[in-house]
Amino acid sequence: MKKLLLSLLVLLLCACHSEESFFKMRGVVLSVHDLETVDWPRLAADNGINTIGTHVTPKEVEAFIKSEKGQKFLADCNKYGIQVEHQLHAIHELLPRELFSEDSTLFRMDENGNRVADFNCCASSSKALDIIAENAIHYAKLLPSTNHRYYYWLDDGAPLCFCPECAHLSGSEQALMIENRIIQGLKTIDPKAQLAHLAYHTTMEAPKKVKPADGIFLEFAPFYRSWEKPLSDEFASGRGMTHAENIRFLEDNLKVFPAETAVVLEYWLDVSLFSDWKKPAVKLPWHPDVFMSDLETYAGFGIKNITSFAVYMDDRYWQQYPDQTFLKDYGEGMKRLQ
Template sequence: MKHILSANWVIELRSEHLTAQFAAQELRQAVQRMGGPPLPIVGQAHTQRISLRHGTAGDGFVRMADEHGLLLIGEGPTGLLYAVYSLLETLGWCWVGPGAENEYIPHFTHIPLPDATVAEQPAFTRRGLVIGHDIFLAQAEAWIEWAARARLNTIFIHTIGDSGMPLGACRLRFWQQRRHQLWPLLKERGLQLEIGGHHLSDALATQRLRDQPDVFRFNGQRRVADGNPCPTNPTTQALVREWAGNFFNIEPNAAMYHIWPVDRLYGGWCSCARCATLSPADQALLLVNVMAEELATVNASARISFLAYHDTLFPPQQIKPAANVEALVAPRMRSYASGIGDPEHPINRPLAARIAAIRETFPAGISAFEYYLDGILFKSALPPLGNIIAADLRAYAEWGFTGVYTLLTGDRPWLAPGPNPHSFAALAWNPQSDPAALCSRYANVRASEAASILDHAYTTLARAWQQALDITPAELQRQQHGRRRDLVAHPPRDVLDGYNAPSPHCEQRLEILHTALDLLTNSEHPLTNAQDAAGCNRSTLSADIAEWTISALLLHFFAARQEVAVMQTRGTPRERQRQALVAARAAHAALLEWAANHVPPDVSVGHRLFRTILALHLDQLEDRIASPWRKMQLRWQRMRELGGIFTRLWWQWLTS
């Protein structure tokens, strides 16, 4: 039956639950913003009403019409809130990112209420946004508001202690400064809080190495304080238990805690006589179980994660997880050109097999920690990944995963969020949603008068990035973090830095990058011309154009860097190699010029660090053909530049 909302309607709510009360207020305000009347919120309706009801717990909901109006029934208070947001979406509301510029509000003379019965259940119990940098923690209010509206139900604050470099995490003390402002926002929306990061090494102060060397790992020659502690040592276990207990008490509101080993590809584990028979996964789980036992006494309802990441992305063989330990799979060393479950992909296929084995080992639950919003992994850009997100989440749902998370981090704030946040949230609720339709919805909200042009630009950009992201195992093996190394001689490399893999991978990579650039050629000018569309929000569209541009500039740099590597592989004359290096440095300069126009001054030094790493890659290639004097000049230039960057970074971290 059809109902038209009018001034004599009311919102009926009998519950006193904070989230239910918030849901009623959100509905009331939304009706007014659409042009409707200010509906009273009453405990018992005697006229037409939108009735809000809920059970004890759960995110699912039902919406149905009856002769008295509309009923929204949530399994729990959060389910009721999602029922409200679902109703608003049905009426035409849309939130594709944080902030008013990413919101579309429909306007009505008379608001028609839907009459179809709708029942929805999320595919994953936990759907999480991981806030992984101070930049985004400073914007957390907007991200929290958006996350709830997008039906995400978990905010994970990814932290690091004062002894580490917060390049891909929030400083713990900054979170603690913001906690009193943000916790009420989480609580009223029914969002769960998770907290932690690579904190395991914080449990042992390095000063202990002199007096208690046995609590540190044995590297085959001596005890060192450069990785994870010795997990089989009873004193280590006591120290870790004590530190974790303090952490749990300082952060009592979390539903899940994350106290992870050091962020290293491999080699951070102990090889003493007692530990030598334990794999990295077993060593990590041994200490997680110690912390889990302490957690059970402090907060019996909370859980702690075992991070399956790098050399712990294998099932433990000798240690069994405690009852309150869940697995968190972080497959960073993968290809984002294909879904994680692609049975044909040479990188993702073996990862999927390992993940399946881990899933069988952790009966308490398993979740995926993904990188769709990771500006560090993607070199300060966000490739549109709608098709990949859909393929991944369908696989994770099929595999019985408890939850899915995406890491929001980077070296600068996004000028425009791009389609990925909206795509992830929608697909985390329903992985069968159409990623193409989600991208189109994003374009319609951001630039309604030029939506088809923007949609086509992002679709083309996604195809170009898919080419660049289709890495091979040989290229992946070139990754190195550069920790405790000479950064100039051995610059850090990430997943997209396998530029000098052996032939034929090197030549194939150049062909792939040229194909990617060819795809972009036809999108650039129409996107720029779209700013002239009548009624188009030029500032909003300009932000999307700027983000599109940095992706294009980055792909140009990748191609120019690859050109140099290919010439060296082929033994091209040095003069031709020098010309290619000049072109590559020009492509790098274009990245810096973009940053000068678009990166805020207060974060520019962190952004410059990651761009300097790309310059170090070019230095490394030039070093093979440079004169001794030029080699010394390059080294001195980069050492001075890096010294200045780190000095300014540390000063910023200490004084803010």
């Protein structure tokens, strides 16, 4: 009788595991150093994670991918069936700052009417957009994405352009003008290419005056939240923004971008954030109940693609904090949601 019950239990578990998970993408975003020092393809495969995003800049990732360790990383991801994409702080390399001396109109105008090369670009400069698109194609050839999703981010939370042509546009709308030109270029080398519109900081507000081109998908990064309480707790807040405000931004963006292609870029695993971007790293403050509640929230919006920064999870981190239970919670938690 016991053997029969055990056999039935095994069959039931197998049937459950054979059902397709609601979340198609179950990812982590890692720095080059993390990938150089830890066997992340195996860690991902062991814990139900099916996508790894490299980070931080195009040149850094290019150097890694060309290296022996980078080639082994790609081979191991292929062996385990792990998708590889590249989530990149890219604008400084897509529009090199040294071009300012040749043509300052490529770059943004500040609030005082001065052209400056500090951040981003002039989104109304067709010449700047052509250069950006050309360099995006260059890096897409060097760093192809196995899932056809590309990520070329603007400067992190930095101001955009205030020239007469750009001043009436929000940060989101300026970003989308740049992204629309990039995706046009990417599709010449990858007809299936998709490009992220990152909703983060100055681009959280949904665009109204500019429409996304075919192939642009929403990447929603709720940096201004608490990770000690779930997003469903609307009165909770982090860095001055309530969870209710985060959800409103998500809802507004999903009126512009389709939910089925949207990606949530979370920070549940981001040791670098919880360490205030300083080493030695602190132990990840993991809240599994918050995580599972957040998954339900995102699933309720029809979002099927989830990833999280996991930066600073390098060799030294695992030596100091060897317990990997939270990785199993993370990957398997997303697989359980049907």
